[in-house]
Amino acid sequence: MKLQRQIANGNWVEVSRDNQEYFLSKCVTFLSLSLEEVCRKLHLGKPLSYDSDWYANLRDVEAVNALQQQQEAKRRSPDRDYPTGRRLSCGHTVYFSAHIMSTSSGPSCMDCYDRMS
Numbered sequence: 001m002k003l004q005r006q007i008a009n010g011n012w013v014e015v016s017r018d019n020q021e022y023f024l025s026k027c028v029t030f031l032s033l034s035l036e037e038v039c040r041k042l043h044l045g046k047p048l049s050y051d052s053d054w055y056a057n058l059r060d061v062e063a064v065n066a067l068q069q070q071q072e073a074k075r076r077s078p079d080r081d082y083p084t085g086r087r088l089s090c091g092h093t094v095y096f097s098a099h100i101m102s103t104s105s106g107p108s109c110m111d112c113y114d115r116m117s
């Protein structure tokens with residue numbers, strides 16, 4: 001976990017290791033959650049308030065970055081059955097299970113179906 005807190009100008013600044021416990025416990029008190037719940041939410045990439053000021057937010061920047069990467073990957077490959085592709089016996093790679101044909105020599109793409117079957 002790598003905590004950041006927001007400051008009044010809207011920027012995020014790193015919370016030093018010595019201060020992490022302090023801000024986490026402020027979150028626990030302000031949100032009436034257990035420390036476990038606070039950590040779990042931060043781990044999901046959610047910013048949490050630790051005080052009533054609009055900018056008094058805490059986040060785990062590692063989780064936020066991971067979440068952004070996931071969303072970016074999803075945006076690039078919407079609803080693919082195999083997000084990173086699946087290599088078939090014919091040597092081609094497909095991204096959707098509907099593009100896989102079953103042949104006697106293994107799964108092939110639609111283009112190779114005639115050649116393989």
Ligand SMILES: [Zn+2]
Pocket residue numbers: 090091092108109110111112
């Ligand atoms: Zn093929």
